[in-house]
Amino acid sequence: xxxxxxxxxxxDEDLFSRAxxxxxxxxxxxxxxxxxxxxxxxxxxxxxxxxxxxxxxxxTVNNAVKYAxxxxxxxxEKARKAPYWNNTLFLVVADHDTRVYGDSLVPxxxxxxxxxIIGPGVAPAxxxxxxxxxxxxxxxxxxxxxQTEHPMQGHDLxxxxxxxxxxxxxxxxxxHAYMVGDQVAIHRPSKKPEVxxxxxxxxxxxxxxxxxxxxxxxxxxxxxxxxxxxxYHLDN
Numbered sequence: 157x158x159x160x161x162x163x164x165x166x167x168d169e170d171l172f173s174r175a176x177x178x179x180x181x182x183x184x185x186x187x188x189x190x191x192x193x194x195x196x197x198x199x200x201x202x203x204x205x206x207x208x209x210x211x212x213x214x215x216t217v218n219n220a221v222k223y224a225x226x227x228x229x230x231x232x233e234k235a236r237k238a239p240y241w242n243n244t245l246f247l248v249v250a251d252h253d254t255r256v257y258g259d260s261l262v263p264x265x266x267x268x269x270x271x272x273i274i275g276p277g278v279a280p281a282x283x284x285x286x287x288x289x290x291x292x293x294x295x296x297x298x299x300x301x302x303q304t305e306h307p308m309q310g311h312d313l314x315x316x317x318x319x320x321x322x323x324x325x326x327x328x329x330x331x332h333a334y335m336v337g338d339q340v341a342i343h344r345p346s347k348k349p350e351v352x353x354x355x356x357x358x359x360x361x362x363x364x365x366x367x368x369x370x371x372x373x374x375x376x377x378x379x380x381x382x383x384x385x386x387x388y389h390l391d392n
Contacts, residue, residue, distance in 0.1 A: 162201030164194040168227035169203065176231060179240045195227065196220040196254075217254055232274075245275040245296055249289065261342050261350070262333040265357050267326045273299065283313050286322030286335060307388050309375070325375055334372030339365065341372035349373070 160167035166174075175191045195202045200220035207226050210218045228248070235241050250269035257263060271292060278299065290310035297304055298312045316322070321337030332343045340352045340359060349369045352359040382388035 160201075160203035162195070163199055164197055164201075167201075167203055168193050168195040168224050169206070169230065172227055172231035176234050176238065179235075179244070180238055182240065184243075193224050193228070196224040221254070242276050245273065245278070245299055247292055247296060248272040248274065249292060251289075256328065260359055261331050261344070262326050262328040262340070262359075264326065264333065264335065264340070264354055264359070267324070275299075285316070285320070286324050286337060287313055288324040290325070307382075309378070332372065332376040334368070334375055336368060336371075339368055341365065341368045343369075343372060343376055 158166040158170040160170065165171075171191060171193070175189065179187070179189065196217065197220075198217075200215040200217055202220060202223040204214075207219070207222050210216075210222050232246075235244075235246070249271040253266040253269060256266045258266065269289075271287075271289070273292075273296065288310065290308065291313050292310065294306070294308055294310045294312045295314060297306070298314050311320075323334070323336040326333040326335070330345050334341045335354065338354045339362065340354050341349055342352065343349050349372070351362050351365050351368060353362045354360075379388075
């Protein structure tokens with residue numbers, strides 16, 4: 157039985173406990189699993205007595221994040237002792253910042269999110285360049301030692317060249333930003349595209365860059381076109 161049930165369903169503890177059981181049940185069979193933490197979403201409900209509250213009242217975003225961290229930590233304690241640990245790569249990543257807001261066309265500082273790849277044999281390292289969530293799946297495949305062809309737009313972060321500046325994709329309302337290094341192209345509905353440099357946490361108007369603008373538009377439009385026309389696959 158769940159230890160706690162709130163507006164978003166069961167608590168993260170219950171979620172990770174069930175995930176652990178499912179992973180163990182796979183035995184030696186390969187598997188892929190997605191676990192979505194929800195306790196750190198409004199109205200920030202979680203079971204009592206698990207954490208020393210960061211602040212009062214209890215149901216705040218900071219307390220909920222602390223509880224989510226507690227639940228994830230307990231999961232990894234179990235996972236490290238489980239048979240599947242030695243054959244599994246874990247990706248822990250946010251889908252967005254807790255508070256994406258601001259008056260700029262795209263508040264880039266609020267799109268800086270954590271991503272951790274954890275597993276046996278994964279050497280500690282930090283990727284210093286700009287990266288995007290879509291890069292994580294190709295990087296995981298590389299860490300698995302798989303040589304594959306796939307239609308994903310992401311890059312294998314383990315095999316980028318020294319002069320590769322990195323790039324990221326961001327959506328803020330109806331504004332779409334495409335960032336390469338410190339250069340950012342932004343498309344808005346019924347507006348001409350604009351190009352900026354991102355310096356010291358601010359967007360500074362820059363000279364237009366036609367190639368960057370076209371690449372930005374392609375990344376904004378391609379997913380919906382590919383899905384609608386069923387073109388997101390490899391040729392047989």
